[in-house]
Amino acid sequence: MTQSSKQTPLPAGYRLAEYTIVRQLSVGGFSVVYLALDDDDRKFAIKEYLPRNLAERKQDCAITVPHELDRDAFNLGLKCFFEEGRVLSGISHPAVVRVSNFFRANQTVYMVMEYADGRSLGRELELVGGRMEERLIRKWFAALLSGLREVHSQRLLHLDIKPANIYLRRSGVPLLLDFGASRQTLSRKDKHFAAMYTPGFAAPEQYEKDQPLGPWTDIYGIGACLYVCMGGETPQAARERREQDLLVPASQAFRCQYSRELTTLCDRCLTLEPNLRPASVLEIQKILQQTEYSQPERLSAGEGNRLVGWIKGLAGGRHKEGQE
Template identity: 75%
Template sequence: MHYNNSLSMTQSSEQTALAPGYRLAEYTIVRQLSHGGFSVVYLALDDKDQKFAIKEYLPRQLACRDENGDVTVRHELDRDAFNLGLKCFFEEGRVLAEIEHPNVVRVTNFFRANQTVYMVMEYAEGRSLGRELELAGGRLEERRLRNCFAALLAGLREVHLHRLLHLDIKPANIYLRRGGAPLLLDFGAARQTLLRGNERFAAMYTPGYAAPEQYDREQPLGPWTDIYAVGACLYSCMGGGTPQAANLRRQEDRLVPASTLFRYDYSPELIALVDECLSLTPDARPASLMVVQKRLMATPFSAPEERPAPETGNRLVCWLKGLTGRSS
């Protein structure tokens, strides 16, 4: 089947996604998979009909697409910011292409086209951890959580060894292959660079999963930043929902600790780990990803605290006494 590079006539010149059938290097766009403030991800086929996910650098607040498909900067004053993000995005693709790990998305190619950069990644069948959590009723059992995150951290450690941070770990960016193996997706280093350099992007953090230092331009980012996000993901997967945003916690910390919320459902060891990871101060978090991973892999672990039996017997006695009193 022949495809041409014309954009859909129903889309405006500022549309964000390339149309299905668009020919991009040796790939053909099938459909849009997702979009955010900084990029668009497509499902594409190569000339051998192999599936790939292609991520396009397109920061909406800085750029738009013209009628020819080129990505253009909206205002000349934003060109430096756009180029900085472009450089970081390209560098991110270069580093990820060097990483071969079963728990990190594989980048197979990256190239320039349409005045922007594209990152070609493996396409894995499965679903996000966020979706898995919904199907499981909002919480996952402890052994499964430990196995999933221990494997995920093996991949994240490899990423850190290549001097790259993820900076956007959340259930939506953790993908579960059909066999259940976790895969780390959608790195945010380029996005983070723009966020810390431009006030307009402050709202682009993922509230609840972003560490406190990601809101503060004066504080350095490091492995401890990803450790906070891992703790937030664990908290969410234990049934706590999305944690209170870190910047709001700094003002008034209303996050119910895992040690309070999950004491009857999960082991004391896992609960303590989650609370440490979610510390507002980086120094109070676990010292490294290896430490977190070892604690997740530690076996055997203790049983959850025993839930107190309801005082039904006492209430029944009082109720019977009340009946006796009324009948006499």
């Protein structure tokens, strides 16, 4: 390990408080996530605050800020990261990743979270060929939204809802991972933190620093996930839609595969104007929990061919899912 290494991960076997690092799970511009074991060999995911643009790791594994001018930005990020961990540690819900501990070490902050066996919704969509049964969409998202309601009740937003951050446990219970609220807050407050959002899933107001964010912002992300579950394609990015909206409404694109209630709900969530989206997560949840809903429509052969050609033509230049 060299002095200039920036996001060099902690090595396997490294002892961190009462945990032992097994391996790196993921890395982003804001943090590194590890698989770790406690003294009873229980698995945990540990997130380390390590902003790529501001800090680097020393030979003794401590984090340092090389440029003093970056110190205030680093400390602001550390404060936001710590506060997010504090709020999440007070939430106990099966659909929200559980934070069991958070502590300071190596001149930074660590968040200890449950480690669940399963796979992401994104991976699940790959396995099923990009289109999910309506009953599963309703079941999983109704459960997920119950957790999101609890998050919003604590005055916390997710701000990065996408298939990669929705985890499906082996038991079938969905789990909301990797909150992006602190990253979004920092990108708005300090120029050192680049805007972090996922095109196609980020609401239009996330692109603008002067636009308020709220539960309506997460509702847009939910709508984008519903769209992907029905069609297998990431929606057109909101910024592009502001310029030229080429997104085929779900109520047109998927009306032969899904109920009118589900496709209309998706379209409402993906409305560019926040005040035209569903009023609350609870409203969405109630619609998804309905046991009686309409059957998909039937198209004539000519209508079907025209619709398929339209969708394929528009999908050609779209963004694929990925974090900036």
